[in-house]
Amino acid sequence: MASALTMFTGLGRKISGKDTQECRTLQVDMPARSSVDIEFNNITLKVSEGLRSKKKTILRSLSGLFRSGELTAIMGPSGAGKSSLMNALTAFSTTGVSGTIRAGDSVCELGKRDRSLSSLKAYRKKSCYILQDERLNPLFTVKELMRFAADMKLGNTLPEKLKLSVISEVLETLGLTGSENTRCGHLSGGQKKRLSIAVELIDNPPVVFLDEPTTGLDSSTSVQCIEMLKKLARGGRTIVCTIHQPTASVYSMFDQVYILAEGLCIYHGSSANTVPYLASIGLQCPKYHNPADYILEIANGEYGKFNDVLAERCTMQGKEQKSLPQPLVSADKEEMSCGKISIVIKPPHELYKFGVLFRRCIIQQYRDWTVTHLKVLLHIAIGIMLGLLFEKAGNDGSKTISNLGYLIVSIAYLCYTSLMPAVLRFPSELLVLKKENFNNWYNLKTYYAAVLVTGIPLQIWYSFVYSAPSYFLSGQPLEISRFFMFVMVLANVTLIADAIGNVIGTCVNPINGTFLGAITTCAMIAFAGFLVLFAHMSPGMRTISHVSFMRYAFEAIVLSVYSDGRQPLPCPETKLYCHSRYPSELLKQFSFSSENYWPNIGVLLTEIVIIRIIAYFTLSRTVRTSN
Ligand SMILES: Nc1ncnc2c1ncn2[C@@H]1O[C@H](COP(=O)(O)OP(=O)(O)O)[C@@H](O)[C@H]1O
Ligand SMILES: [Mg+2]
Numbered sequence: 001m002a003s004a005l006t007m008f009t010g011l012g013r014k015i016s017g018k019d020t021q022e023c024r025t026l027q028v029d030m031p032a033r034s035s036v037d038i039e040f041n042n043i044t045l046k047v048s049e050g051l052r053s054k055k056k057t058i059l060r061s062l063s064g065l066f067r068s069g070e071l072t073a074i075m076g077p078s079g080a081g082k083s084s085l086m087n088a089l090t091a092f093s094t095t096g097v098s099g100t101i102r103a104g105d106s107v108c109e110l111g112k113r114d115r116s117l118s119s120l121k122a123y124r125k126k127s128c129y130i131l132q133d134e135r136l137n138p139l140f141t142v143k144e145l146m147r148f149a150a151d152m153k154l155g156n157t158l159p160e161k162l163k164l165s166v167i168s169e170v171l172e173t174l175g176l177t178g179s180e181n182t183r184c185g186h187l188s189g190g191q192k193k194r195l196s197i198a199v200e201l202i203d204n205p206p207v208v209f210l211d212e213p214t215t216g217l218d219s220s221t222s223v224q225c226i227e228m229l230k231k232l233a234r235g236g237r238t239i240v241c242t243i244h245q246p247t248a249s250v251y252s253m254f255d256q257v258y259i260l261a262e263g264l265c266i267y268h269g270s271s272a273n274t275v276p277y278l279a280s281i282g283l284q285c286p287k288y289h290n291p292a293d294y295i296l297e298i299a300n301g302e303y304g305k306f307n308d309v310l311a312e313r314c315t316m317q318g319k320e321q322k323s324l325p326q327p328l329v330s331a332d333k334e335e336m337s338c339g340k341i342s343i344v345i346k347p348p349h350e351l352y353k354f355g356v357l358f359r360r361c362i363i364q365q366y367r368d369w370t371v372t373h374l375k376v377l378l379h380i381a382i383g384i385m386l387g388l389l390f391e392k393a394g395n396d397g398s399k400t401i402s403n404l405g406y407l408i409v410s411i412a413y414l415c416y417t418s419l420m421p422a423v424l425r426f427p428s429e430l431l432v433l434k435k436e437n438f439n440n441w442y443n444l445k446t447y448y449a450a451v452l453v454t455g456i457p458l459q460i461w462y463s464f465v466y467s468a469p470s471y472f473l474s475g476q477p478l479e480i481s482r483f484f485m486f487v488m489v490l491a492n493v494t495l496i497a498d499a500i501g502n503v504i505g506t507c508v509n510p511i512n513g514t515f516l517g518a519i520t521t522c523a524m525i526a527f528a529g530f531l532v533l534f535a536h537m538s539p540g541m542r543t544i545s546h547v548s549f550m551r552y553a554f555e556a557i558v559l560s561v562y563s564d565g566r567q568p569l570p571c572p573e574t575k576l577y578c579h580s581r582y583p584s585e586l587l588k589q590f591s592f593s594s595e596n597y598w599p600n601i602g603v604l605l606t607e608i609v610i611i612r613i614i615a616y617f618t619l620s621r622t623v624r625t626s627n
Contacts (some may be wrong), residue, residue: 035068036104036206043099060263071233074242076260082242090129127207128200134192135435138185139367151356153203155348210241251292261299266310353442357450379466387473394475397569397581408530418494422501423513463490485560492604499611506618524550556600563594
């Protein structure tokens with residue numbers, strides 16, 4: 001391994017030097033090419049459509065073999081079950097699926113609870129799945145996304161130059177050279193599709209599944225895309241894609257086709273053999289007719305009901321064919337091995353991946369100006385506005401009640417502005433997260449840790465930029481320690497609200513989430529001990545109020561400005577009497593005890609940890625169950 005690396009370092013240097021022209025294309029195969037055939041038996045998918053209705057069978061006992069070195073197309077009319085079969089074969093969604101899948105040496109029995117997890121993980125490691133919808137982060141450029149994928153999949157064991165040359169080679173293979181610096185949000189549909197293939201190809205996966213890679217592409221781009229897939233297949237990979245209505249020329253490019261109709265397989269064989277096969281059973285394809293169209297018309301029942309007969313023949317043939325594997329790849333083997341060196345790369349450690357994710361989160365936060373810049377500006381503006389609204393209330397014995405209002409409004413404002421975006425955040429990131437996590441880019445724990453580590457300083461920063469103008473304009477005591485204690489309470493509030501928002505956002509859909517988020521905030525404020533004093537609550541309600549984190553936050557924030565020997569507040573000369581000018585009396589009235597500041601902060605911190613852990617589990621459940 002070490003010697004291979006040294007050799008590569010040398011090579012990398014050589015290419016960048018002036019004798020570039022002497023060099024041939026550098027291809028690095030990572031990991032060392034291993035042929036993985038995919039064999040599946042009795043794949044059945046049953047879904048329940050309602051609580052009471054009977055289960056609907058979508059896939060009916062499908063079996064087949066997809067060989068390495070071949071490009072296989074799964075075809076069928078719309079609703080035939082192509083995507084469902086793809087999701088089942090990739091183990092992307094396993095609910096309701098039963099049957100056996102074998103990929104190389106790992107066997108995965110779906111639908112059997114006891115041993116499914118470890119075999120599923122091993123199986124999933126072998127393949128990658130490129131979904132129909134492009135799940136790319138629009139804020140990053142092509143080069144950055146490729147770089148991110150390369151860092152995630154290849155780690156730091158490869159020299160920098162070699163990594164770059166792998167990236168540019170993959171980009172060239174997919175015809176993306178020239179768009180390196182374009183942000184994904186600005187790419188055309190076809191380019192996005194090719195980029196979502198490119199990021200997965202970086203570590204040379206032995207098995208690639210693609211759902212409708214040509215949908216939305218024009219005919220010549222479709223041909224290019226299939227040509228490219230065929231080239232990849234010839235490199236020893238197993239490539240399986242679903243396709244909708246291919247042209248005759250595209251159809252002839254597939255080595256194998258697997259035709260579905262009503263959840264049954266009606267033809268599994270080479271594309272060239274389709275017409276003779278159909279003719280042998282009396283279905284004569286008209287001259288100059290596209291065989292792909294013809295077989296889809298048969299599947300649609302335009303020439304009569306042949307699906308069951310065809311499915312039966314297909315099953316019988318499948319059993320016979322298994323005994324004669326003809327690896328197409330053998331013919332190209334010599335060509336492939338010429339001038340290429342294989343190097344085995346272990347996926348990087350999660351700690352390294354954490355670093356890469358951390359960088360990506362920081363860049364994402366910085367680029368998404370609504371998250372960072374706009375929010376900071378708004379917090380400053382609201383801070384100034386509230387500061388002016390409660391002007392000098394903090395240092396005026398006649399305005400103490402207004403000042404308590406300022407304190408609770410600050411808590412409510414920061415709670416609301418942290419909770420709502422958090423409710424909406426994961427639903428919008430979930431698609432990308434699910435895809436990357438499914439394709440083994442990183443562990444969910446690593447992602448979550450990176451999100452937390454980048455999010456926490458930001459939340460503290462928000463609390464600070466809000467507090468700075470409002471604290472001083474509203475006339476709170478000019479003492480560094482009190483200001484620090486004040487910001488600390490608000491930072492805890494934003495962190496708890498963010499965590500609660502994450503739990504809600506990962507449990508329910510965004511519409512219900514915003515509703516639930518608003519209710520939660522209102523309930524918390526009602527039990528905070530300001531609108532109704534604890535002394536006025538019934539014992540039952542007082543017990544319930546312990547659930548509200550705002551109870552602790554409100555007590556702590558009041559203590560931050562009024563405890564620790566604060567002198568009586570000045571009473572303006574225009575007033576005869578200021579009822580609440582004695583801080584100690586005020587605290588007594590609210591049943592607050594002076595030494596409770598740090599215990600309250602302790603409770604808030606504990607709640608943050610607990611809710612964060614809950615949020616992790618709800619997120620992981622959502623990632624597991626969503627599509
Ligand atoms: N969760 C589900 N509940 C009910 N029906 C479903 C579910 N998932 C898929 N189907 C149905 O299964 C059939 C096959 O769907 P799909 O695999 O998406 O078809 P396609 O071949 O167009 O990709 C469709 O009729 C679809 O309505
Ligand atoms: Mg589909």
